[in-house]
Amino acid sequence: MITINRIEKLRQQFQQLHIDSFIVTNSFNLLYLVGFDGLPGDGCLVVTATGQTMITDDRYKVELEQSLPKDIELRITRNYYDVANDVLKAAGGQQIGIETSVSLALAHQLKSKLAGQLVETTNVIEAMRRSKDADEIAALRKSTQLASQAFSELIHQVRVGQTELEVANWLNNWMLTHGAQKPSFDTIVASGYRSALPHGFATTKPLEKGDMVTVDFGYYVDGYTSDMTRTFALGDPGDELRHVYDVVHEAQERMFKMIKPGNNGKVIDAAGRDYIGEMGFGDYFKHGSGHGIGLDIHETPNFGPSYESNVIHENYVMTVEPGIYLPGKGGVRIEDDLLVTQEGNERLTSAPRTLQVI
Template identity: 45%
Template sequence: MTRIERIQKRLPDLYIDAFLVTNQENLFYLTGFPLIEGDGALLITTKAAILITDDRYAEALREFDNREVIGMITRDYYGTVNEIMQKSGLTVLGFESSISYGLFDQLDELMVADIVPFTNLVENYRAEKESLEVETLRHAASLHDQGFEYVLGMVKPGMSELEVANHLDFWMKEHGASEASFPTIVASGANAAKPHATASKKLIEKGDVVTLDYGYFVDGYTADMTRTFAVGEPDFEFKTVYKLVNQARQAVIEKAQAGMHGDQLDYAGRHLIEEAGYGDEFQHGMGHGIGLTVHELPASYGPATKQVVLQHNQVITVEPGIYLPGLFGVRIEDDLLITHGGCEVLTKASTDLITV
């Protein structure tokens, strides 16, 4: 059964006659066509899948090899959706609840059919990866491993955080990545105590701790990896905190498997940090799903995510961290393929404490 057929099969059970897809990643997931969000929509009925866009995509549609999808060129995307619904006698249209208020207002004005919002209808399918998606994510993770080795061989005192980020960006793209899935974090010294610091003009100094957090798309899918290393010999407290964060990461990996609840998996690592007295210095969730975007379902898992249940072939991150303001921070992040028998760690770069 194709991805579109899955949606078509569900329409009667959802009490809708058609479903409208506008999210860029969902459009690509269902059709394989790279339509930029805002440049059209996919209308799925029980009998057809119609990709509605304008003449800027006419040539690409002619070259698009997908017999399951009908292309339609128009400048009036949603007026055309309304017309198709009326001509086909369809009276209830489902849509993604993530659309903007402006688009909702437009649909509300135009549609003769009743419109009904749905949350994560396509995203729930995206969360469980197919075999080709898993292989693509393995490849992406491998490139991130190599990127880390490149940084270790290149970074030195006197370079700015931004300079390191730019060198990594060039290297990743030269070796097969298309673009970053989020702004690369290179945080040195006290900046590493900020979980979402951005690469700045700060110069990396001897004795600094450096946190490197990056994600790049490879063939449409992104990995997400963090490593923390020292430039020059680190002090005892850093070594102690690093060891603790690494133990928490490993504890989560050992527990991760299909059927595990998010709060249970989080606890496997978090309680080690709390028992060591650093609970207040770990201020974020333990991880999140990745795939066509850097945050997919499960969007996050942490102490309050009992409702999250890991599924076979989901790919998630594990990223415990401890952040000591004014001093340093440590975060170590891996990507995990969840299975019924445990998990496979996709990112294989060393998590041993490295000094350059």
């Protein structure tokens, strides 16, 4: 999956970025470019006009010696940025690109260690990560299919009286047992009045008859994550919340129809948000309606009122997640993962989207 071509694509942007080298420290960008799956802060990649050097310590030596492409030099040290400076000086690096995600503390450290001029760049590698290659798409298919299967199993296990945490723990155990590597965020299980909380992480609240229950989860498979939300009911939730569900379902359908190459995040978002507003619930939908996924749970581009510049293209993988949240009553969110295709899109998550009443 990891090829030297990704580094070469980065290097090809040097001239327009007005840099002659780049130092990569973001853990997801390191994973994307060289397959380095270490802890954040445990190394860096230096890309110059003529070469590329991965710098880390002894903990990763054996693994990287086996996995790194031969074109990438490996340097083992605890003094990452002193060695990075040596590499840059040897290559004549003067204008050194750094990522927007660099912390203030790390920026100060780089400034003190590196002899050249630091040049802040914005989402350069992140933009490269938007378009998935065949291997990445295959991994995302596996992760989204496993998530869909998990939800189909979950709704046969949930019972009145279980706590939200018990539901989350059951889901976690099932996912890990069936091939997931780890969760990409803390699973959300929000029931009854708590389903009106968009990020209502699981608590000891018991599930009650008539509750709407929102479950939002994402798990890594082969290094790539899913991100799916379903809302179901424990018995009859009442006419109002059934109506809310129907509105969210239709809003998502309208967004699906707008997702195709060339459309932007504002237009796609409006397809769902405007409908929710027309149905009288505009004040109860306050978050963005989608984002990219891949190595990270939240990648660019995004869908939302302020994302007109976020144009989508073929082979992007996006979430679509409209919602309505009525304080004190309950809420509904439906979230699916889509692959943008040449003609439109393909839904990767296959769990039922109609209201499941248990």
